[in-house]
Amino acid sequence: MGKFELGRNEKCLCGSGIKYKYCCMGKQDEPETNINLTKKSQIDKMIKAGRFKHCIHPNQNECSENIIKAHSIQHNKILNNLSKDGMLIMFSYDFNNNNDFFINYKLIGKKNSTTFTGFCEKHDKITFQPIEDKNFIGNDKQNFLFAYKAFAYEFHKKLEQLNGYQVRFKTKPSLAKDIDFYLNYLGVELGLNDLVYYKEIFDKSIMENDYSNIETFIIKFKGSSKIAVCTGFILVYDLLGSKLIIDELSIERQKLIFLNLFPQNDETFVLFSWLKEDTEHYINFKNQLLEASEKQQISILNNLIPSYSQNTVINPEFFDKLTDIEKDNLTKVFNYNFDDNNYNLIKKNLIIDSSYNLFKNLNID
Ligand SMILES: [Zn+2]
Ligand SMILES: [Zn+2]
Numbered sequence: 001m002g003k004f005e006l007g008r009n010e011k012c013l014c015g016s017g018i019k020y021k022y023c024c025m026g027k028q029d030e031p032e033t034n035i036n037l038t039k040k041s042q043i044d045k046m047i048k049a050g051r052f053k054h055c056i057h058p059n060q061n062e063c064s065e066n067i068i069k070a071h072s073i074q075h076n077k078i079l080n081n082l083s084k085d086g087m088l089i090m091f092s093y094d095f096n097n098n099n100d101f102f103i104n105y106k107l108i109g110k111k112n113s114t115t116f117t118g119f120c121e122k123h124d125k126i127t128f129q130p131i132e133d134k135n136f137i138g139n140d141k142q143n144f145l146f147a148y149k150a151f152a153y154e155f156h157k158k159l160e161q162l163n164g165y166q167v168r169f170k171t172k173p174s175l176a177k178d179i180d181f182y183l184n185y186l187g188v189e190l191g192l193n194d195l196v197y198y199k200e201i202f203d204k205s206i207m208e209n210d211y212s213n214i215e216t217f218i219i220k221f222k223g224s225s226k227i228a229v230c231t232g233f234i235l236v237y238d239l240l241g242s243k244l245i246i247d248e249l250s251i252e253r254q255k256l257i258f259l260n261l262f263p264q265n266d267e268t269f270v271l272f273s274w275l276k277e278d279t280e281h282y283i284n285f286k287n288q289l290l291e292a293s294e295k296q297q298i299s300i301l302n303n304l305i306p307s308y309s310q311n312t313v314i315n316p317e318f319f320d321k322l323t324d325i326e327k328d329n330l331t332k333v334f335n336y337n338f339d340d341n342n343y344n345l346i347k348k349n350l351i352i353d354s355s356y357n358l359f360k361n362l363n364i365d
Contacts, residue, residue: 005176005177005179005182006020006176006177006182007020008020008021008025009021012024012025012169013165013166013169013175013176013182013185014166014169014170014173015162015163015166015169015170020176024169024170024173024176025173025176026173027173028173029171029172029173029174030171030172032172038095039095039099039101040093040094040095043093046164046167046168047160047164049163049164049167049168050160050161050162050163050164050165050167051117051160051163052117052159052160052163053067053117054067054117054118055067055118055119055120055123056118056119056152056155056156056199057119057120057123057127057206058203058204058206058207059123059206059207062122062123063120063122063123064120064121064122064123065120066120066121067117067119067120067121068117068119068120068121068124069111069112069115069116069117070115070116070117070118070119070124070152071113071114071115072114072115072116072149072150072152072153072230072311073113073114073228073229073230073262073311073313074128074131074132074262075110075132076132077132077262077264078228078262078263079110079113079114079228079313080110081263082226082227082228082263082313082314082315083110083315083316084315084316084317086109086110086111087107087108087109087110087316088107088108088109088110088113088313088314088315088316089105089106089107089108089313089314089315089316089319090105090106090108090113090114090310090312090313090314091103091104091105091106091306091310091312091331091334092104092106092108092310094106101338102335102338103310103331103334103335103337103338104331105314105319105327105331107316108313113313114153114230114311114313116152116153116156116157117156118152118153118155118156119152127145127148127206128145128149130142130145131145131146131149135264135265136262136264136269138216138218138269140211140212141211143211143214143216143218143271143273144205144211144214144216144273146216146230146258146260146271146273147214147216147258147260147271147273147274148202148206148214149230149260150230150231150232150258150259150260150273151195151198151199151202151232151256151258153230153231153232153311154195154231154232154233154256155192155195155198155199158188158191158192158195159192161188162185162188162189162192165181165184165185165188169181169185191254193253194253194254194256195256197253198256198275201213201275212276213275213276213277214273214274214275214276215273215274215275215276215278215279216271216272216273217271217272217286217290218269218270218271218272219269219270219272219289219290219297220267220268220269220270221267221268221270221294221297221298221359221362221364222266222267222268222362222364223266223267223268223361223362223363223364224263224264224265224266224267224268224361225261225262225263225268225358225359225361225362226263226314226315226317226318226319226358226361227261227305227312227313227314227315227318227358227359228261228262228263228312228313229259229260229261229262229305229309229311229312229313230259230260230309230311231258231259231308231309231310231311231312232256232257232258232259233256233257233259233308233309234246234254234255234256234257235257235282235285235308236344236347236348237344237347237348237350238284238285238288239285239288239289239292239300239350239351240284240288240351241348241349242284244281244282244285255274255275255278255281255282256274256275257272257273257274257282258271258272258273258274259271259272259273259304259308259309260273261301261305268359268362270301272286272289292351294364295364295365296351298357298359298362298364299351299352299353299354300350300351301358301359302354302356302357302358302359303333303346303349303350303351303352303354304350305358306330306333306334306346307333307336307337307346307347307350308347310334314358318360318361321360322356322360325355325356326355326356326357327356329354329355329356330356330358333346
């Protein structure tokens with residue numbers, strides 16, 4: 001396992017940028033302050049410690065002073081619509097009595113749901129005006145902005161994750177010998193390196209008002225969904241089960257898909273976006289999805305959403321009407337993401353009939 005240990009000449013995991021041997025090597029762990037906390041409180045604390053505020057907009061000269069909690073899913077148009085008494089259903093982590101990690105649904109206040117501190121007030125407002133204040137008509141700029149928002153959310157989340165690991169390492173340098181910690185750290189760092197490539201492309205598009213670098217295809221359903229999604233992910237398999245993820249040992253970057261799903265008036269829009277240069281990579285997926293019947297498309301979305309996106313909000317009244325079995329089965333798929341044995345079960349079979357329907361109210365069959 002030697003190669004999975006932090007080497008003396010590698011960059012220190014505290015984020016200093018200095019070699020480990022000149023930085024935290026040999027330092028003592030600080031006394032644990034978390035010992036009496038529940039596991040959930042410990043993780044909450046680590047997530048909180050990783051949080052930071054900055055603006056990722058490329059035009060840093062024009063930033064306003066205050067960084068706000070920006071909503072990844074539009075507040076006025078979508079969250080207001082889907083919430084009930086200011087609350088929404090979301091899926092987040094918890095621990096059972098045996099201290100086992102799992103994902104469960106809970107009511108979350110609209111104000112704090114889907115937010116991230118990745119934009120200053122000014123840039124959040126002016127950048128996303130064309131999708132926050134105007135109806136979606138699917139022009140290039142709107143399509144680009146939906147993809148950009150999903151990217152910004154994922155990018156900021158990754159930065160905070162890495163920061164969380166670094167803050168933790170600073171207080172506990174002995175984690176250098178903890179293989180799980182080291183591998184998780186490397187995984188986040190690798191993902192972030194890929195995202196930096198995307199940031200350059202998004203930045204350039206924004207500065208030059210050129211939105212042609214992003215390709216989006218749109219599926220539309222009649223009826224207004226009781227759910228909304230904003231996320232970016234690496235599709236592991238296409239709809240026929242062919243592997244799409246890039247081999248881990250390859251130096252090639254992973255190819256992200258950005259997914260936005262939202263109701264507008266009496267329609268539901270589903271936007272899949274990627275870099276134009278990745279069109280070839282995703283062409284089969286796109287064609288398979290477009291050739292599927294409406295009913296199949298609904299099934300695919302039912303499988304795909306919990307397999308890939310925790311940044312999903314559901315109207316509480318609609319959720320209440322699902323049967324207990326449906327709620328259980330849906331929760332299971334969210335949990336497969338953290339379960340090695342079932343990780344690919346649904347991801348590899350996105351086309352199978354799902355045992356719950358997140359789009360029941362659309363009456364598609
Ligand atoms: Zn260090
Ligand atoms: Zn700014």
